[in-house]
Amino acid sequence: MWFKTVRLAGRDILPVFQGGMGVGISAHRLAGAVAREGAMGTIASIDLRHHHPDLVEVTENCKDRDIVDWANHVALDREIKQAKSLSEGNGLIAVNVMKAVRDHPALVRQACESGADVIVMGAGLPIDLPEMVQDYPSIGLVPILSEARGIAIVLKKWMKKGRLPDAIIIEHPAHAGGHLGATRLEDLRDGRFDFAGVIEQTQNLFHELGLGNNAPPLVLAGGIDSHEKVRHWLTCGAQGVQLGTAFAVTKEGDAHPNFKQVLLDAEPSDMTEFVSVAGLPARAVATRWLKSYKKSETRLANCAKADPRRCSQRADCLTQCGLRDGISKFGQFCIDLKLIAALRGEVDKGLFFRGAGKLPFGKTVRSVHELIDYLLNGHMPEPAV
Ligand SMILES: Cc1cc2nc3c(=O)[nH]c(=O)nc-3n(C[C@H](O)[C@H](O)[C@H](O)COP(=O)(O)O)c2cc1C
Known part of the structure; x- marks a missing residue:
């Protein structure tokens, strides 16, 4: 095996991570399939009720945000339990919670109560995440950041609270899909986000802070679309890579087939x-x-x-x-x-988040197993007949 596994939340997992994708694009089917392969699958926690017809019926036209919140907590609980069952005890099930979401503290609490292994938080600096999980000391905490400055802020604040991230996802705003970690559109391609520079500055920071063997693994996200890129980054200072778009279009992706076709x-x-x-x-x-x-x-x-x-x-x-x-x-x-x-696959009405890169299998839908096998081992599956 040319690559090393990543130690996270008490487990050794494959160094390919599946990024959380809302609304509903990464729910139990995708996250469970990824975990079954021995990697980290991530459920996006935002507005999951839409995968549950009974919860949609209760909340449609209800205009009561407490009922909507309740339905989303029930949906998250169901999704985590179903993903765990699909994983057959392998890999990790993470829950992605966006800091910008009003209900984020309750979603974090629900994820902990329902047995998630890891909380991943982005779309804002997750300074207060350690307090939110106080009663769950074994849950893994993973911030999503884009530049060394943000990493330094989060790390120093968390260290004052006696906590280190279990991994750090470094997401490149010039390549990733969905919400991006730059404040202005003009900055998306700024050199301060280049992976090589962010890795170097972060390693220097770890050194300055004396983290030694406790330094969290670095996971690069955005535009990772080939076995060669995985090999490159895993031998140039990163311990893992995270993909979004390529997982969204797998057979197990939780969205409507039209969603996958648009991507x-x-x-x-x-x-x-x-x-x-x-x-x-x-x-x-x-x-x-x-x-x-x-x-x-x-x-x-x-x-x-x-x-x-x-x-x-x-x-x-x-x-x-x-x-x-x-x-x-x-x-x-x-x-x-x-x-x-x-x-729901409404092509004319919907907003279809997507990363900027190409897809490893072109326009073909493949399984999660085939995608992870290709990324790590370079095996390109036989052309579909
Ligand atoms: C459809 C879609 C939805 C996404 N939604 C979220 C989200 O809810 N929260 C989040 O932290 N990242 C979100 N992302 C970002 C992904 O988790 C991932 O980090 C990113 O897409 C990686 O880049 P790639 O698509 O080039 O592989 C989303 C990406 C896509 C494509």
């Missing part, structure tokens, strides 16, 4: 970047809805107005929402409705 068919020229309602830059496929939204972005920004009724579902999913809070420099659309439409 598979997208050419580099079809990719676009914009500022989401959470105020973060994001990357997605320029589908019909997104193209027309971008055309009217300035007009909508000029009409921005703080009004709770603009949250049509009254779910208040985000702590700060450009649409509800009238923040003109943030996006002006309901991200939840758009991501749910994508999950």
Whole structure:
């Protein structure tokens, strides 16, 4: 075996991680299949009720955010338990919680109570994550960051609380899909995010802090699309790699087949970047809805107005929402409705997050097993007949 396993939350796992993908794109089927292979599968915790018809029935048109929160906690509990069962005791089941989500402390608590092995937190600095899991000392904690400055801040704050991250995901904003770790669109390709530089600065920081053998493994995310890249980074200072898009389009991916087709068919020229309602830059496929939204972005920004009724579902999913809070420099659309439409395969209405890179198997849907085998061992499966 040319690669080393990664020690995380008391287990030795394969160095390929599956990134959390909301809404509903990485739920129990995908995360469970990845864990079964001996790797870390990640359930995205946001708005999982949409995979559960009974919970959708209770919450549709209810406009009561406490009921929506309750339904999402029930859904997360079910998804974790189903993923664990599919994993057959192998690998790890992680739960991705976005800091920008209003209900993030309760989602973290639910993930712990339902038996998740690891909490992964991004979309904001997860400074207070250690306090949120105080009663669960064995749960793994993994922040998602993009640059050495953010890593230094989180590490130093956590060390004061007597906690170290169990791994750090370093996500490159020029390549990854979904919300990105730069504050401005103009900065996405800034040199400070280059993997080689971030690895070097982080290793220097670990040295300065005297972490020695306790230094957390570094996991690179964004644009990892071939066995060669996996080999390169695992021999150049990283201990793991995380992929999103390539897992979203696997046979076991939890989204509608149309969702996978949109991602598979997208050419580099079809990719676009914009500022989401959470105020973060994001990357997605320029589908019909997104193209027309971008055309009217300035007009909508000029009409921005703080009004709770603009949250049509009254779910208040985000702590700060450009649409509800009238923040003109943030996006002006309901991200939840758009991501749910994508999950359901509504090609004209949905928002389809995708990384910028190519896919390892071109336009072919393959299994999680084939993807991990290719990434780690370079085995390209036989062409489908
Ligand atoms: C459809 C989609 C949804 C995503 N949703 C989330 C999310 O909810 N939380 C998160 O931390 N990252 C999210 N990501 C980022 C992925 O977890 C992963 O880090 C990233 O896509 C890696 O880049 P790659 O797609 O080039 O492999 C999403 C990515 C995609 C493609």
